[in-house]
Amino acid sequence: MIRTEQQGLHQSLLTALEARMETIISVVKKVEWIDPLFFYAAGKRLGFTERFYWSDTTQRVTIAGVGTAFTIADSSKQRFQNIRAVWDKCLQNMIVHRSSYEFGTGPLLFGGFAFDPLKPRTQLWAEYDDGVMWVPSYMVTLKDGEVWLTTNYVVHTTENAIDLQEKTEEMERKLLQQSKHPLVDAGLSFVWEEEVKPQEWIQSIPIVQEAMNVRDVSKVVLAREMRLRAKNHIDSAAVLQALRIGQPDCYIFALDYKGSCFLGATPERLIRKEADVFTSMCLAGSIGRGKTEQEDYENEEALLHDEKNRTEHAYVVDMIRSVMNALCDEVQIPYEPGLMKTKHLIHLHTPVQGKGDTHLLEMVERLHPTPALGGTPRDEALALIREHEVLDRGFYGAPIGWLDYEGNGEFAVGLRSGLIKGADVSLFAGCGIVSESDPSLEYEETKMKFKPMLTALGGYKL
Structure with missing residues (x-):
């Protein structure tokens, strides 16, 4: 049972020590407006090696x-259940010091899961387990124009809890001060870039299509990789x-x-939960934007009436409907799809x-992966991905949240994404393969899906 203390923080610490058990202490308070991205950048300047950033679509x-x-890390087949069990146990020994609850504040787990724990890393x-989520030491939440600072630390019976509190508050001040400094754009230039085995990827599509016909698989999502070095x-x-x-x-x-x-x-x-309301979406079937309003409209109409894309979309709708x-x-769930631009x-x-x-x-586990990221039927599609996809997806296409x-x-789905390791970056993109897919067109679709990350890295060359 979570104990939310309205009494003084000092008394909360004493309560934790008297209980003689490891306890997460979480303190939530409203602070002056700061940009969470500046806070993220300040964390690196102050020597923190683990950070996260998240903003929703609105x-x-x-x-x-x-x-x-x-931190909770798990690489077993039961990663969702095991992380949930550890978190539920943490909640039994937790003291949250707050004036009121606000969505996205207080002690929370942030992290993600690998796309497929059965495929070798x-x-x-x-560096990543198949499931890893952590409670941050310091966190800012910008919600509807207001900012909250959450500080989390673990108290042990052998520690000087008051001294720990003082050190935590000192770091708070440093982080908030450093968060006033804007980002400095040093610019990026790359010494090389390459698409990883693009011809092999294109040639794998008819092979997969043939296997789909034999195994009665309706759709398989195949992804590929691009690498750059700065x-x-x-x-x-x-x-x-x-x-x-x-x-x-x-x-x-x-x-x-x-x-x-x-x-x-x-x-x-993938899924959002607030109180007893779950919201999800079906997103499958895509086309490029037009260069003019008229081209955009023509592409919209083409997409809405394209049998291949409508079929792919229906697979996702049917699967998410069954889980919900x-x-x-x-x-x-509406009967007809709309458009998202x-x-x-x-x-x-x-x-x-x-x-x-x-x-x-549990909802995340049941929904992942949807046919938009894996295919359908799920198990058969995943088996074909393991056999034919020349890529370790890692967290690409998987739940992040x-x-x-x-x-x-x-939780969102980790798309239009990349993995940075020092000066190296790997970008990922995929598309749904069905029986009538044209390999050259699917290749062009992945090129479009690389574009957001390539643009953010300083240029679009494909």
């Missing part, structure tokens, strides 16, 4: 965290700044963890809403 909630008060993703180390804060300017209608995210940073701008929500019907009491692409889009008391991580101590939170 810019209603933006969160940045630095440091780790508590390569050195590319060596002259100097890449500043993830600068890339995030470019993404939020260039892709304001997307989720902007970053997981800076053990020297690697997975970041991107994804249009796709199983876990929610009320489910609302991003800077470079137009997508078929169907919103989904349900009501229920299911745990958010957060869960708070009240059970609320939000």
Whole structure:
């Protein structure tokens, strides 16, 4: 049971020590307005090696965290259940000092999950477990124009809790002071870039299509990789700044963890929970934006009436509907898809809403991967991906997001993304393969999907 103390913080610390158990202390307070991205950048200047950044598609909630008060990592097949079990145990010994609850504040877990724990990891993703989420030491939340600072630390019976509190408050002051400094754009220049085995990827499509016919698989998503190397180390804060300017209608995210940073701008929500309301979306089927309003309109009409894209979209709608019907009491899904426009692409889009008391991580586990990222039927499609995709997806195409101590939170799908390791960056893009897919057109679609990250890195060359 979470104990929320309205008494003095000093008394809360004494309560934790008297209980003789490890306790997460969380202090939430409103502070003057600061940019969460500046807070994220300040964390690196002050020596924090783990950071995260998150903003939703409406810019209603933006969160940045630095440091780790508590980390849960799991690479077993039961990663969702195990992380949930550890978090639920943490909640039993937690003291939250706040004046009122605000969505996205207080102790929360932020992190993500690998796309497929059954596919062997390569050195590319060596730093990441198949599931890793952490409680940040310091976090700012910008919500509806107001800013809250959350400080989290773990108290042990052998520690001087009051001294720990004083050190924490001193770091708070340093972070807030450093967060007043704007970002310095040093610019990026690259010494080389390459698409990883593009011809092999194109040639794999008819092979997969033949296997799909034999195994009665309707759709398989195949992804590929592009690599770049810069002259100097890449500043993830600068890339995030470019993404939020260039892709304001997307989720902007970053997981800076053990020297690697997975970041991107994804249009796709997996699931959001606030109180008893779940919201999801079906996003599958896409076409490029036109160069004029008339071309844009023609592309919209073409997409809405394209049988291949409508079929792909229907697979996602059917799957998400079945999960929501199983876990929610009320489910609302329109009969016909609409459109979602991003800077470079137009997508078929169907919103989904349900009501229920299911745990958010259970919903994430049941939904991942949707046919938009894996294929359908799920297990058979994943088997074909393991056999034919020349890529360690890692966290690409997988759930990225957060869960708070009240059970609320939000997860997006890690698309339009890249992995930064020093001066090197790997970019990822994929598309849905069905029986009538044209390999050359699918290749062109992935080129479009590389564009947001390439643009944020300083140029678009494909």
